Amino acid sequence: MTGVDSVKWKLVIASNILDIRDGTHDSPKYHSEGVPLVTSKNLKGGDIDFSSCNFISEQDHKKISKHSKVDAGDILYAMIGTIGNPVLVGAYDFDFSIKNVALFKQADNSKICSKFLLHFLQTDIVKWQFKKKTRGGTQKFVSLKNIRNLQIPLPPLAEQQRIAEILDKADALREQRKQSIALLDKLLQSVFLDMFGDPVTNPMGWEVAKLDTQVITNPKLDKTKLSNNLNKITSFVPMSSVSDIQQCVTEYEMKPLKEVIKGFTTFEKSDIILAKITPCFENKKLAFLSNMPTPIGFGSTEFHVFRVTNKEIIKPIFLKYILKQDYFFKVGKFKMRGAVGQRRVPIDFFKNFSLILPPLEIQNQFAHIVEKIEAQKALQQAQLKQLDNLFGCLQQKAFSGEL
Template identity: 30%
Template sequence: MMKVKLGDVCERGSSNLKQSDVVDKQGDYPIYGAAGYIGNVDFYHQEKPYVAVVKDGAGIGRTTLCSAKSSVIGTMQYLLPKDNVLPEYLYYVVRHMHLEKYFTGATIPHIYFKDYKNEEFSLDSLNKQNEIVQTLAKIEKSIETRQIEIKLLDELIKARFVEMFGSPVSNPKKWQVEAMNDVAPIVNYAGSLGDDVWLLNLDMVEAQTGEIIEYLIVSKEMVGNSTCTFDTTNVLYSKLRPYLNKVVIPDRCGYATSELLPLKPLPTKLNREYLTFLLRTDDFVKLISAKVTGAKMPRVSMKDFKNFDVPIPPLSLQNEFAAFVSQVDKSKVV
C-alpha cells in the first residue's frame, strides 16, 4: 500500500454532449448524466469502464461508475483509470472524497480537476483492490435489500393513511375541508440560522419517499438568492415536476431551493405527518400533476394548489396516524 494522488491514477476527459443531443436517439450504448442513466444511443466515447463526476450545477461531486462503451453529457467529468487502479476501486475512492467541497461559483457551482487532482489516498495492489471492491459490493447489496424493506414500510404508511382518512381528493369520509392556503400557508422561517447552514436542493431529495439523500452544509455567504428558509414546523413541498412526489419533513432549520415550498400547517388544524402523507397520496399527485404550467419545466399551478380543499379530520385521529408513522420509522432503523 502506498499514498498516491488522484491525478496519479486517472486522467481527466471532457464531453461536449448536451442532453438535447441524445433526445429520441436509439442504439446499444448507454449515456449518463448528473442523475444517472439517460438512455441508449448509437455511439460511444469511452471504450473501457470509467468513473464520471458531476462537475457543473446541482449535484456537483456526485460520482458514477460507468460501463464500457458508453458516454456522458457535458456536465460530467470523465475520470479515466490508469493501469494501476481498478475502475470500481477508483469509484469508491472518489465517492469517499466528497469532491463537492471544491466547488466555486454561487449561481452555478463548478468543480475543477486541477483543484482536486492532488487528493491523496491509499493505493493497494490490484489483487487487494479487487478484494476490497468485492467486500464493498456485498455491503451495498445488503443496503439495497434493506432499502427494499424500507420501501415496503413506506407503502404500509400510505395504505394506513387511506384506510384512516380515505382519498384526500374524493374525501369519501366527508371530512370538513378548508383551502390549502388557509390551513398550510407558505411561510418562511424568520429566525436566525447561524453562519454554517443546511442548503437543500431538489436533487438531494429522494423521489416518492422524501428521504434526504445528501446533507450539504455551506457558509451563509454561499447561499444563492433563489432560496427559501424553513424550520421544524414546516413541510417542504416541491412545486417542480410534482409527479416526482418530493415532500420533506425537515428535522432542522435551513435554506432550500425556491422550488420547495415551506408550508406551515396550522397546529390547530393539521399536523405535519398528516399533511405530508396527504401530499404523497397517489390521488393527490395525480390531480396536481394534471394542473401544471410549463412544458419543459412543469410546475404546480399555485392557484390550484393554494385553493385545494384539504380534508381536516380530528386532530386526535391525525395524532394517532403520526404515532403510527413514528413507530414504522423506528422499524426502518433497526
C-alpha cells in the same frame, strides 16, 4: 481523511489511465417517449433512476453517442448540483444518453479496477480535490478539466481487487439497512392510501378545500421581535441537510441569529419545507420540522414553506403525506419556470390544489401509526449511521494503504 497526503501509493492523473468524457452540452428537445436522457439528478444511491428521466429522439441520441456512448462497466459521475453520486453502469437492454454527467471509461491497457475506482470516487479525498475547484452559486458544478486532473492512488491490480471486495461486503451491510428503512417508508405510504385513498382522485369522497384556505404558504416572520437578541442561537437548514431518501432533516446546524436573519427562508417548528428548485424538487427533498430544536429556524431560499392554520382540521403529519404524493412531483416539474438549471416550481401550483379533509379522528389514528413506525425507522437509522461510520473508517484505511 482529507487530502492526497494520506495516500501512500503512487498517485496518477486520472486522464493518464482512463478515458474521461462528459455528456452533451446541448438541450435536446424532449418527447413523450424515446431514449432516456440521464442527467445528474438521475444518479441516486449508487444507481440510475430512469423513472424521472426525460426522453429524446433516436436521432439526438445517436448524435450524443458519437462523443459519449455509455457502455456496461463505465462509471457515471454527477458534474452539477449534488456533485458525485458515482454509478457503475450495469447491463441494460436499452440505450440512454447523458447530460451534465462525467463518463469514466476504461482505457485499452486498463490499469485500474472499476470497483476500486467506484469506491475511490465516493471518498473525501475526491471531495477535497474538487472542493476549491467547484464553481457556481445555487447550482454547483465541477468542470471536465478538473475531473480529468483528479489524482488517483494506484496500487497493484491484485491489491485494488482485494480492497474493492472488502468495501463491497461492508457496503452490502449498509444497503441492507437502507432497504429495511425503505420498506418501512413503503409501509407508511400503503397505510396512508388504505386509510384515505388517492388524495388527488378522492375515491372515498372526503370533504375538500383549496390548500391555501387551510395552509399558509411561505409565511413571513416579524423579524423586528428578534432584533434585540441577535446573538441567540437558532436552527439552520441548508438544502444538503434535507434527505431525499428519508424525507427529513438529517442534521440541524446551529447559528447565531445575526448570521441568518437576513437573506434566508424562515419557518417554525412543525412547518413543512419542500425544495422548489431543480433537481432538488424532482429528488423529493421534503421535511416535516417536528423535531427542530428551536421554535423558529432559517434555511435555504430554495424552500417552499407550508404551515397548517388549524390543527383541529388538519394534522401537519397528514399534510406531509399529502405533499409527498408522486402527483406533485410528476405534474410539478412541468409547471416549473425559469432558465435551465435554475427552474423552480411556483407556489401557486400548490395553493390551488384541492386538499382532502378526512375527520380529525382518522388523521389522529394515522399519526399514531406514523409515530410507531418512525420509532422503528429511528432505530434502523441509528444502526445505519454506525455502519456508515465503520464504512468511512474502512475507506480511510483502504486508500491510505493500511487495510
